[in-house]
Amino acid sequence: MKQVFSSKNRISHMPDPIRSHIVSFLPMKEAMRSSILSRQWRYVCSSLSNLKFDQVDFEKTKKCKRGDFRDFVDETLLSHNGSDIKRFSLTVKVGDTFISSRHLNSWISFAVNHNVQDFKFSFDTWRFKKLPQCLFTSTTLTKLSLYEVELNLPTIVKFPVLKSLLFDDVAFRGENLVNKLLSSSSCPVLEKLVIWYCCCTGINTISISLPTLKYLTLFDTHELTINLVNTVLRELIYMCCRPPNITYENLLSVVSAKLHFSVNIGMCATPVNTFFRSASKILVWLRNVEKLCLMSGIIEFLSMDQEFLAGVPSSCCSLKHLHVDMFASEKHAQVMILLSRSYPNLQTPSILVENLYDKATISNIANVDECWKPTQLPPEDILNSLKTVDIENFKGSDGELYLVRFLLENAKILEKMNICCSDGKLETVRCQMCITEILPKFTKVSPHVTISISDILANRVWQYVLYVNGQKKSSSHIYISANKW
Template sequence: MKKHSLDQKIDRISYLPNEIRGHIFSFLSLKDVVKTSILSKQWEHVCSSLSDMKFDLSDFTRIKRDTGEFRDFVDELMLRHDNSDIKRFSLNTKVDDKFLTSSHVNAWISFAVRHKVQIFYLWKFSKRVEKLPLCFFTCSTIAELSLFYIKIEWPTVVKFPSLKYFHLYGVCFYNENTIEQLISSCTCPMLEDLLIEHCDLAVETLSISIPSLKFLKLLEENLVYFNLASSTLREINCYCCEPPNISSETLLSLLSVDCQFLQGPNSTDHAECASKILIGLQNVKTLSLGSNFIEFISRDHNLAAYLPSSYWSLKDLQLDIYSTRNHVQVIKLLLRSCPNLQIVCIEIEQDIKELTSVLNMTNMEEYWKLNELPPADILNKLRTVEIKFFEGSWSELHLVSYILQNAKFLEKMSFSCTFRQQESVERNLRKSDMLTAFTKLAPNVAILLS
């Protein structure tokens, strides 16, 4: 067989399909993508039809960020681009510099809009309020929009008819009506995923009612009141000051819930509001509740009467609790209503003496003593239990004993603690003979301490 000379060999790089070439480029910075143009003749004009444009000022870091070089690089790529559409446009920069001004950034944003951008990310560090081009606020092709650390002057007319994913992180609003107008069904009629984190919303009360919404993440330390109504919502991650007001239809639609409150209860109304949330989650499959949530519902004298007899769909339960009798009783009550539960993870927060004054806790121990729950054969699907930051207090041992008595087919129970805690935990277990008792209660369960 004749050996082919080098110039007769097939140039495999040149004939890579566009899909594979695009996948390769997705792992590279734009500076490196430009360098690939020397690899083959077919790639000489690769930069004229890029569909994924990720401009990051940090890629131009030497001793300090060279904004002039960055500006020229972006301008050059846009001049070389043909009429092809842009799928993703990402810009991470700053404008407080004599070489890079708002007019440059706005020209680049307008370029992306003209080329029918679908995914748009903007990180823009600036001390002043920015006026973005009006065409951006009515872009009909943007399906994913993420804004980070930016102060924007929003116009009267905003319309994103194709937007399905909207992420706001560290965004400052100056008009109290802007945020609700922005996330309304009129502005975003197709919105499915909404994430609002660490923003200055300029409001104390936020109401969300979007018929198409499926996922919501809300992490706002300064938001006092929150109203939610969306019967299509499937998943929510909520980190706010107090229990939100969620409609019954929304609660029934939820399949995955992570709910944490940043402040403790200071009225019975808050306790009832938290209980309403828990009672309404009758179709939830994955549930995560923070320690303040547990504290809220432990104040509700009517919880036992109104809690559903069974959360049939719930399989994964994650809980943060304080090591108190009240919290243990609430957890026992909740476990009794979860016949199909498979995984339980409990993280115990210590230093309860310091937290007592902060949480303004009401002594509910007498109430819970009167409502002690007898053992019941109700956790037959439970297979795995993990307890984090375990110290072996009476309340913790009582909870462990309750689980072992009722989870007849449990396979593994693990206790994890800090290095500082481990010696005291082992001592407490030996002293109380609880480890031996646990083994007798559940001889087939692998009990691990780490």
């Protein structure tokens, strides 16, 4: 007998929690439209656990009128059946007079009263003066993200289960309240903190005292001084004007770090040497780091620290992956060499060469040209783990060539060096000269190494391959092949 299949819509007869879960993956506007499909779908959106309201996306349709977004949010929340909300996201356009503080407070309070766990609030350059008190005493919130808010904190702040806190373009008010927020008394289990493009009116110092903090990102906090105490960090991203005020104990547990300073030396009352020493001290304290990214501001600080330049580099055996942004100068190349000697187990360094005079960190430092010249370093058993080197935006300067020669002469098991030339016409000509005249003369200590030099502008790649059979081969026997892409 021929099998007859039911013509019924199977999705419509699924249990409400399953259908609600399926609808939760749709944009809110489309999700709400599902309620008119049939009688079975009428209340499917009343138990949604993920609510995302984005006024910009909502008003993309031509038929949308002013005030429709406000009414849509009100109607959606009014139809909710009272079940818990897992995620609540709200983005409001600039200067919408149809949305008052009363509406915003009501929507935020609704999320808090329904045990929201993940809360995101963005005002798209429109400043909302005061968030409701209930948000800062939520007992269910585990993730809080605030964008473009003028944050006037209440006197009582308590997030007992908050693990992730993000501030993006937030204006803080009240130094004592901010420091209280970023302490264990307010956030006893906080693990991740991100402060991005924030300013603090009337505040000079922010103190972060969070014993449970593992992941910290601080980006462009203007002229603020950052104090870090009682933290056990695993990952640190610090890209600000001033070096942080940080202790040795706070950095021992860090395994991944990205650092950049861009202080205006000419505008700063602090002695210059204090800033220069801060970079080298932080590197010494990062004894267990495995992955490290140093931007050009850090390298510039190190190049001006006479104690670092004259001393014996400290050893960090845990580091395997290093990325460095440097200028095409001899002093930055020398710093890179000193760093490579500090990391005996380094495996995959990558280098991005920047334009020397494009960075504010250079123009703010006096006597830029008075840098010490490369000197002969004492022979040591170094770079024993180095296998691959990537150099991007290579310009063929003397400093870069000095660095390349050092790596080739000391990396005993080097397998591949990838050099990507700058896309400038002048630098491309110089790179071609390096390929044909200079690089073949460098001694290569590795038994077999491939040097790939790519020229993006000319859309081609050159490759040097050395076959040695256990002994170092003279540069006159280098085999060179040029292949079109």
